[in-house]
Amino acid sequence: MTNRAGTFVSNLSGEMAYKSFRPAPLPPNPPIEISGELLTKLIDANKKIATLEGLSSRIPNMGLFVSMYVRKEALLSSQIEGTQCTLEDILNPLIENNTNRDVSDVVNYIRATEFALERLKTLPLCNRLIKETHAVLLESARGQEKNPGEFRYSQNWIGGQGSTLKNARYIPPNPEDMLTAMSDLEKYINSDDTLDPLIQAALIHYQFETTHPFLDGNGRVGRLLITLFLMEKGILSTPALYISYYLKMNRIEYYDRMTQVRRTGDYEQWISFFLQAFADSAEDAIHTIDRLTELHDKNLKDPHFHCKAALLLRTDASYRHKMPVLHRHRDGYPDTAPFPP
Numbered sequence: 001m002t003n004r005a006g007t008f009v010s011n012l013s014g015e016m017a018y019k020s021f022r023p024a025p026l027p028p029n030p031p032i033e034i035s036g037e038l039l040t041k042l043i044d045a046n047k048k049i050a051t052l053e054g055l056s057s058r059i060p061n062m063g064l065f066v067s068m069y070v071r072k073e074a075l076l077s078s079q080i081e082g083t084q085c086t087l088e089d090i091l092n093p094l095i096e097n098n099t100n101r102d103v104s105d106v107v108n109y110i111r112a113t114e115f116a117l118e119r120l121k122t123l124p125l126c127n128r129l130i131k132e133t134h135a136v137l138l139e140s141a142r143g144q145e146k147n148p149g150e151f152r153y154s155q156n157w158i159g160g161q162g163s164t165l166k167n168a169r170y171i172p173p174n175p176e177d178m179l180t181a182m183s184d185l186e187k188y189i190n191s192d193d194t195l196d197p198l199i200q201a202a203l204i205h206y207q208f209e210t211t212h213p214f215l216d217g218n219g220r221v222g223r224l225l226i227t228l229f230l231m232e233k234g235i236l237s238t239p240a241l242y243i244s245y246y247l248k249m250n251r252i253e254y255y256d257r258m259t260q261v262r263r264t265g266d267y268e269q270w271i272s273f274f275l276q277a278f279a280d281s282a283e284d285a286i287h288t289i290d291r292l293t294e295l296h297d298k299n300l301k302d303p304h305f306h307c308k309a310a311l312l313l314r315t316d317a318s319y320r321h322k323m324p325v326l327h328r329h330r331d332g333y334p335d336t337a338p339f340p341p
Contacts, residue, residue: 003265004028006210011155011174018165020155021262022177023210025184026203027193028267038268041275045198048282049235055289056238109220112137116228117239125232127151127186130213130221137217146215151175151182156215170259172212181211189229197233201226202274203267206258223247240285246277 002008006023034042116133123129135149147153153175157168165171173181185207193200208222223244230236247254250273257270 003263004030005261005265005267009174009177018155018171020171020174020177021210022173023181023207023262025181026188026207027195028203028265032195032199032267032271035268038272038275041272041279042196042198045275045278045282046196048279048286049198049241052240052282052285052289053235053237055286056240108137108139111139112220113224113239116224117231120228120232125189125225125228127182129228130225133224134214134217134221137220146217148217151179151213152215154215156212158212170262172210178211178213181207182213185211197230197235198275198278199271200233201229202271204229205274206261206267206270209258210262241278241282242285243277243281245284246280250277 004024005028006021008019009022011018011020112133115136116129119129119132131149131151138146138148155165155174156172157163157165158170158172159168163169172178185204188207189204195203205222205226208225209218212218214221223242226243227236227239227241230241231239253273257273260266261270
């Protein structure tokens, strides 16, 4: 079966035979068709993200805001794949002494996020940066035995617990096709495509998840790519837009729409879904900033505000001494996930 998203190819023979998906390079051919409905969603998402960017200057303590927002995103991104962890766990000053492996996974996602944002200052968004970030993500955490920082050398698959190549819900590209797909994706990320950056971000996330280049950590890295790309394109100046909450609330649709692209080549329905995720997530961030600003203005009228602020800053500084301020996600779809990532 072949469509503009790619084709399923045969591997091995006899009882070992299976079919993996070979994705077509981006951009899609024929080109994306921008319908009236899609254009409306695109305008709305861009407008809300622009509003969010404009409001960022109003945040009383940008460093603290980003630090907390990143931790929330790391938690939500991890919960998509079943991690049992709470925000209280992540904010624990004794986090380094926490033996909960779920907490360690989320903390590593935060560290990987900060690492990637710093690395983006000296490297373009490329496969080298992606692999280095993956190494940080899996360092001393679950999955550390699954070649951290390296693209896989073996076939992986998506399915329920105990699934095999015979009954997998989705089989990503074989290792050879995967390397080609990641090379093509790297070229597309750094191309001069005239599509709107939000549409490009949706396509890039889909392509990465479909390629599934790592044995573990693909979902987390794939969601981190969204913010890294938008920051590199100048759409975002700070990592204040995260869509994991929307994806968590619409998890089944999220997986089903990716599957629909692979089966039919219908990128447009996937882009429509992703633009809605951008719009809703930006609106949520705007609401959060408005509430923070209101609280800040209210506290300025409190004669004890400066003492409280000093205590908050000391607490924050002490916390950051324990664990550096970092930014972003966790995997999202283990290779045994019940739905294809």
